[in-house]
Structure formats: structure tokens, C-alpha cells
Amino acid sequence: MIELKQVTKKYGKGLQTTEALSRLDLTVQKGEIFGVIGHSGAGKSTLIRCMNLLERPTSGEVWVDGVDLTKLNKQQLQNQRRKIGMIFQHFNLLSSASVYDNIAFPLRLAHVDKTQIAAKVNELLQLVGLEAHRDKYPAQLSGGQKQRVGIARALASDPQVLLCDEATSALDPQTTDSILKLLLDINRKFHLTIVLITHEMQVIQSICDRVAVIHQGGIVEEGAVTEVFLKPQHPVTREFILGQAGESAQLALQAPHDGSSRLCKLTFLGEKTYDSILSRTARETGVDFAILQGTISKIKDIPYGQLIIRLEGDAGQMEKTIQKVKAEGLDVEVLD
Numbered sequence: 001m002i003e004l005k006q007v008t009k010k011y012g013k014g015l016q017t018t019e020a021l022s023r024l025d026l027t028v029q030k031g032e033i034f035g036v037i038g039h040s041g042a043g044k045s046t047l048i049r050c051m052n053l054l055e056r057p058t059s060g061e062v063w064v065d066g067v068d069l070t071k072l073n074k075q076q077l078q079n080q081r082r083k084i085g086m087i088f089q090h091f092n093l094l095s096s097a098s099v100y101d102n103i104a105f106p107l108r109l110a111h112v113d114k115t116q117i118a119a120k121v122n123e124l125l126q127l128v129g130l131e132a133h134r135d136k137y138p139a140q141l142s143g144g145q146k147q148r149v150g151i152a153r154a155l156a157s158d159p160q161v162l163l164c165d166e167a168t169s170a171l172d173p174q175t176t177d178s179i180l181k182l183l184l185d186i187n188r189k190f191h192l193t194i195v196l197i198t199h200e201m202q203v204i205q206s207i208c209d210r211v212a213v214i215h216q217g218g219i220v221e222e223g224a225v226t227e228v229f230l231k232p233q234h235p236v237t238r239e240f241i242l243g244q245a246g247e248s249a250q251l252a253l254q255a256p257h258d259g260s261s262r263l264c265k266l267t268f269l270g271e272k273t274y275d276s277i278l279s280r281t282a283r284e285t286g287v288d289f290a291i292l293q294g295t296i297s298k299i300k301d302i303p304y305g306q307l308i309i310r311l312e313g314d315a316g317q318m319e320k321t322i323q324k325v326k327a328e329g330l331d332v333e334v335l336d
């Protein structure tokens with residue numbers, strides 16, 4: 001659906017040049033929710049703004065729905081952009097226009113007739129749950145309501161892609177959840193491809209199917225959220241995930257432990273999350289275990305659990321335990 005090929009973006013000239021993106025390749029599939037995560041200055045905003053040519057890449061190609069946007073003239077680009085909606089961290093609403101008029105704005109620009117506009121805006125107001133607020137002005141709305149207007153406006157021209165530029169970063173956690181839920185509903189209802197950028201792993205974990213980690217203008221890790229989240233490879237990805245698990249994982253690793261014990265991290269995914277594989281296996285092999293840290297959560301709607309345990313007992317039996325739980329489908333990382 002979206003393909004970036006060897007995209008480089010440089011800002012400034014001569015000695016003042018900053019290379020925000022360096023020969024970056026990225027593919028987003030139709031209908032998926034794709035997240036890009038990275039620290040401040042990594043190139044996230046530049047990347048998402050290159051996807052609709054709000055920023056024109058210095059070199060490289062940007063393909064959306066089979067068309068290379070970088071090759072289009074102004075009129076062709078304008079037409080193609082109707083397929084790509086965008087929402088922003090600070091909403092970018094027209095402050096002197098009502099909720100209704102903000103949503104109607106792109107339709108009026110496209111010379112859609114009045115009756116059709118009314119029908120479409122009413123439908124969108126209902127979709128985002130703002131029917132009761134249609135005549136209010138942005139200043140009279142909460143942050144979450146403003147973002148709902150932003151979403152409705154972005155959907156007015158029935159786009160195939162929705163780009164979300166830090167869309168929940170200005171919102172409190174509860175409002176963030178409600179906006180993420182709305183994005184997920186829209187994705188499922190309309191099979192809309194969604195690309196979002198964020199610096200919060202929680203956002204990726206809640207709604208994304210795939211994720212790319214961006215660092216210094218390049219993608220350092222990419223894959224299904226379950227893969228990247230549960231088995232992070234790159235140090236930057238590990239930082240994001242460890243940042244989330246917080247202090248408790250660090251404390252677990254400091255537990256007393258010697259040659260006659262092994263520290264292991266077990267990952268349970270899907271239905272296995274609720275299975276008693278560990279105690280069953282330990283009973284069979286006769287080893288003991290201490291649970292040092294545990295998490296249970298969801299990645300989108302897939303449950304997962306992670307345990308840091310200390311196995312204690314005969315070396316051979318500890319090894320047998322590890323092999324058995326692996327054979328039962330758990331992922332085991334021997335930490336020490």
C-alpha cells in the first residue's frame with residue numbers, strides 16, 4: 001500500500017545540512033496498523049510527512065497505492081493526496097470554524113454539493129461520537145474531542161490511508177486509550193491502512209500489527225509487534241521495552257544466584273499464557289523455581305505473559321526443564 005524506497009531527506013544547505021532520513025526503505029501493507037517508534041530527533045515526523053509529500057524527499061521514491069508521488073505534478077499530487085488523511089498532535093483545527101465546518105472543510109474544497117456534505121458530516125459526527133457537539137468551536141472542546149474532530153475531518157474524503165503524527169501525545173492516558181480504540185474501530189470497519197508515529201511503546205502495543213524502530217534516520221528493527229516486543233534485538237528497541245517494564249525486571253536480575261541455579265526469562269504467548277506448563281514440568285523434573293518477576297498483558301488482543309524465574313536443582317534436570325518448556329511452546333531465554 002505504501003512503499004518508501006531509498007528515501008533520503010536532508011534539511012538545510014552546506015555545513016548546516018541535517019540528514020533526517022538516510023536511504024530508508026519501508027513497506028506498509030494494505031489494511032494494517034503500522035507503528036513507527038523512535039526517540040526525539042530520530043526522524044519520525046519527517047518520515048510520516050514524506051508519506052504524503054508534506055515533506056519532499058531529497059531523493060528516493062514514495063509509492064502509495066501503486067503511484068510514485070514524487071513523479072506527480074501539482075494537480076495529480078493533490079488528487080492522490082485525497083486518498084491519504086492525516087491527523088496531528090496539536091489537532092490543527094480551524095479555530096474560527098465550528099466542529100461541523102471543520103469536518104466539512106475538505107469536502108467544500110473538493111466542491112462536493114451541500115446535501116452530500118451534510119450527509120457525510122452527520123455520518124462522521126456519529127462515527128466519532130460528537131453529534132451533540134456539532135455547533136461548538138474548538139476552544140470549547142477537550143483534547144480528546146478535538147482529536148475526534150481531526151479524525152472525522154481526515155476521513156471526510158474517504159481516504160485509504162490515515163497518517164497519525166503523534167496523535168495521542170498531547171492527551172492523558174485515559175483519553176489516549178479512547179482515541180486508540182476509535183482508530184482500531186475505524187481500521188476494522190473500513191479496512192483503512194493506518195500509519196502512526198509515537199515515542200510510546202504502549203501505543204504500539206495497544207493497536208499496531210507491525211512496528212518499525214527508527215534511529216538516526218534509519219530503520220533499525222522491524223516486524224510483527226509480538227516478535228519485536230517480546231524478542232527485541234536492537235539496543236534502542238530494548239531501551240523502549242525495558243523502559244516500560246521498569247525497575248522490577250532490573251531488580252529481578254539482582255536476585256541472589258550461584259552456579260547451582262539458572263536465571264531464565266520465559267515468554268508465554270496466546271492461550272499458553274494461561275497454561276500451567278511451568279509447574280507441571282517442574283513437578284516432572286523435580287527442580288524448584290522462584291518467581292522473581294512476572295507480567296501479564298496484551299499485545300493488541302493477543303495475551304502474553306513473561307516470567308523471570310530462578311531454577312534451582314540438579315544441573316541436568318534444570319536443562320531438561322528448559323528443553324521441556326521450550327517443547328511445550330514457551331520461549332526461554334537463559335539470562336545467567
Ligand SMILES: Nc1ncnc2c1ncn2[C@@H]1O[C@H](COP(=O)(O)OP(=O)(O)OP(=O)(O)O)[C@@H](O)[C@H]1O
Nearest residue numbers: 011012018020038039040041042043044045046047
Ligand atoms: N525543518 C527542519 N529544518 C532543519 N532541520 C530539521 C527540520 N525538521 C527536522 N529537522 C531535523 O531532522 C531531524 C529529524 O527530525 P524529526 O522532527 O523528523 O524527528 P522526530 O523523531 O519526529 O522528533 P520529535 O519526536 O522530537 O518530533 C532532527 O535532527 C531535526 O532537528
